[in-house]
Amino acid sequence: PAALFLACLLLAALPAARAQTAPAAAKAPAVSIATEPISAVVIHPQREIAASVIPRNESRISAEVTGVLRRWTVEAGSTVSKGEVLVEIDPADFRLAVQQAQAAVDGSVARLKQAEQQRERSKALVAQGFFSQEAQAQRDTEVALQRSELAANRAQLATAQRQLAKATLRAPFAASVMERLAQTGEVVTPGSVLYVLAETGAAEVSAKIAPADVAGLRRAREIVFETRGQSYPLRLLRVGGTVSAPARTQEVRLRFASGAASPVPPGSDGRVLWNEPQPHLPAQVLVRRGDAIGVFVQQGKVARFVALPGAQEGRAAAVSLPAGTRLVVRGQATLQDGAAIR
Incomplete structure (x- = not known):
């Protein structure tokens, strides 16, 4: 009976205790803070x-033909203009190849001229009945063959001339010489790096x-x-x-x-x-509440917590709040969402 009486007494006292606590909570003092318009706080970090x-362009200038390097013209650290000579490889063998190819072209030209003259004479003989059509066809074939031979020899001459031109290496652009690997008297082969150039400008x-x-x-x-x-x-x-x-x-x-x-x-x-073109808030106005980092803003007489996506502690955070927002800049460390402020 005594225990039952005590329990009843506690239950009767509980509503009175709640009635006393609620007004106390409602009368929690407003937190003193300072605010500024967001336009005065944002920064562009x-x-x-x-x-x-x-x-x-940084190019490794390499030899394109095989031969003995006769001379180089510029040292590392120098500047060169476009087309300036860098290296000369002994051109004697390439000049001989050009002369040989030119002689072959000259011979082909002479033989073609002779074949064409013979074809013209045979046409006159055919008209007089002294030359057969079959023989005339053979003359035409000889002319075609000589023309083919001349075209092949001219291509060979162009190749020889190109090889001769490759014996002289020139700068492909205005550049600074970063490295010289060319050495006078050494034998170079296609792919041998002779200079390293860095384009200037x-x-x-x-x-x-x-x-x-x-x-x-x-x-x-x-x-x-x-x-x-x-x-x-x-x-x-x-x-x-x-x-x-x-x-x-x-x-x-x-x-x-x-x-x-x-x-x-x-x-x-x-x-x-x-x-940064986007406005940011400095790290000192940011606070953490739970798992979010954000700021407190003033809404009437209460403070509201606004989380900032992607915000990190110790770093300015991007913000896109309205221009008229007033930001809590002092006293935010002790605030809770919905707290009364003054």
Whole structure:
């Protein structure tokens, strides 16, 4: 009986306790905070990636014929113009081959001329009945054969002349000589690398970028290459379509906005800089609530938590809130969603 009486007493006291607790909770004091319009808080963070200037063409100039290297003309570190002679291979054998092919052409021309004259004479004899039609057909065949022989010999002459031209190697474009491998007196064969040239003028900037930053780079209004205290405007050329492992980056190529001539020599290192075009909120106004990272905004006299997709602790986060939003910039660390504020 005593236990039953105690239980009844507790049940009777419970509603009174609830009635006392509810007003206390409803009367929780408003949290003192500070707010600012979102337009005064947003930033456009600067991004940077390591980059280097590379030539558009870096060619290994190789021998195309077999022979003894007679002379080379430029040393490593020099600059050459398009068409400038780099190497001469002994041309004696190639000149003899040209002379031989020319003689064969001359002989073919003489034989063709003789065959054509004989054919014309035989036509007159056929008309007079002194020459048969079969014999005339044979004359026509001889002329056709001589013409074929002349065409073959002319092709052989063109080949010999081309081989002679290949004995002299010329720069395919204006370039800087990166390496000279040619040595006077050595025997070279087709494929032997004699020079390494880097094209001057139309250089490009190469860099590796995280896939998450590609969209911002594409939309950036201004991109610059910074090296040795100098900045040069850039324009985006292309973004590689594959992500390299294990760095998980994509290659981007950019060119100098100044025009065809590069203001920075190939091989220079620096960094590519640009500002994110999308507004971001600084890391100090972000808070974590549960599994989400976001910010508190003012809605009347209460604070509301707004999660920001993709936000990371310690980094500015992209935001797309309305321009009139007032953002809690002080006191947000202790706030809960729906808390009264003042």
